[in-house]
Amino acid sequence: MWSSGGNQDGVEFPRFTFNPKEGIDNPALVIADDPEPDPRLEPKMCHLKRLEGQRFGFHLHVDPRCREFEIRDVEPLSPAEYSGIRDGDRLLEVNEEYVGNMNFYRVVRRIQSCGFHLFLLVLRKEQYEEAESMGVDLHTLAKTTKGDQWSRPRLCHIKRDPEHGLGMTVTPINDGVGVSPGQRGCYMVSTVTDGPAENAGVCTGDMLIWINGVSVSILTHGTLCRTLKKSEGSVTVLVIDRHSHSCYVRRRVPILPVMAESSSLPYATKTMHLEKRQDGFGFLLRRERLGVPLKIAHVLREVDVGSAAEAAGMEDGDLLLAVNGEPVESKEHEDVVVMIRNSGGKVTLTSICMQGLRFYKNLGISPLLFHEVCPLHKTPNEDSPGKTIRHGQDAENIRPDYPSVWDQGCSEDSVAQVIAL
Known part of the structure; x- marks a missing residue:
């Protein structure tokens, strides 16, 4: 234990006194530069929600020579406009995936296959130009919005075992990381070692977000337990670790399957x-x-x-x-x-x-x-x-005479590409 005189086991240690005029001259107390990004360059997360048959309401443009994904022609009263998307925004992420290392086709594919919900992380045009002039790495900038311990949610399909059942229990939580006291509908999962849930990708300590397409935030503990017991052969759950759950709560971003990694899903295209x-x-x-x-x-x-x-x-x-x-x-x-x-x-x-x-x-x-x-x-x-x-009867061989928006690779001489989404 340290004494008031600065002694430990009778050994005298010199005092250190901070003098604001002289600064810090103790090499053991040198403080590194703050890694936090410039708040002026903070990206914006936009949540676009559309109806059946409705478009998101914007055009995605890319210049293959510099691989910039730019949003243009945002339609009035569209899901894009309601979410806060603006003309000239530069796209950094689609559903929590960085797009800087993707080709145009993959980015479009990610957007078209997401269903009714789409999350876009963007930089305003002025922010992007400032970041470029400062030499800011955009991938690092996107990651700083989440934190070092962030990971994606997991969509897991659990098959019931005749002897061990689903191999997991669900406990309500009223406090803890990312959970407000008294918050209803927050549940933590505990798994049986080498059981069906663990083998499907669920981990002990995970937060349960969805079950069979229904958000658990609207379910009481009793209703949730009955849902698990009545599941005949399997259940599909959306889970996330507690630190990442805290990150989503801090950013006020809902956790949805469109952001998830898949594990053991029973059907594939x-x-x-x-x-x-x-x-x-x-x-x-x-x-x-x-x-x-x-x-x-x-x-x-x-x-x-x-x-x-x-x-x-x-x-x-x-x-x-x-x-x-x-x-x-x-x-x-x-x-x-x-x-x-x-x-x-x-x-x-x-x-x-x-x-x-x-x-x-x-x-x-x-x-x-x-x-x-x-x-x-x-x-x-x-x-x-x-x-x-x-198919094959009376069909013609038609060769394209210009690059398709579905081209997978783009050379430096390729034309700019744009598609309505």
Whole structure:
């Protein structure tokens, strides 16, 4: 113990007195520069929320020579405008992912596959220009908004074990890191070692955010326990560690599946690369009404035995999600047919089974959210066939004569790219 005279076990230590005129001359007490970023350069997090069939309401522009992602033409009264997005904003992150090392296609793909919620981290035009003049690293600047201990939430699918159940318990919390006293709907998870929950990616001490697409913030502990017990074979949960939860609370950013890493999800999209043969691709694309309420879906039917479609792994009844990497769920059936026809002799299709589509829709996210695929370089024309077509019959080989917005790579000589979102 230190004595008032500065002694410990009878050993005398010299006193240190701070003189503001002389400053700090004790090398053991030298204070390093504050790593906090200039508050004038603090990025803004914008949460865009759209309705079914609605666009976010802005254009994304990139100059491949400097790889700047710029937001332009923000539409009045759009989700983008309501969120605080402005013309000229520079995009740093999409759903907590830094875009500075991404190509244009990947950034667009991230935005189009996010569903109804989109989080954009942006710098105002003036802030960006100042950061560039100061040589500020934009990736570091984006990370400082979260803190050193931040990590993404995890979307985990837990299969019930006949003997051990889900392998986790849920406890309500009324205090702690990032949790206000008396706050309702805050729950912490404890897992059984090597149990189903732990094997699915859930960790002891995680905060439970969502269960089966429902936010636990509106559930009492009793309701939550009954939900877990009544789950037949599995549950899907969104969890996050407590330090990261505190970060989201500090930033006032909701924690949603669109930001998450996936773990052990039961359904995945399928990417099929088809090369046309003499008899065509060998499948039928039909427009059908499915679900409740009924919605138009593009359904893959009548896969011919020994065809290019069968060789690529196509199955009758699968639902078409994307053509050459471009999402088509919200497109008119005739437009989808044109896209496939204009692909010429090769086309890449992304599909999912009906059960998989229901699974993701119940979670409120797009099945394409965790999907990666490389696009083909094709450009559509204005031809419009009927609503049902067997692909490969009467299709033309159409070659693009200008770079597509879906180009994966851009050279320094490439033209600037822009797309409406």
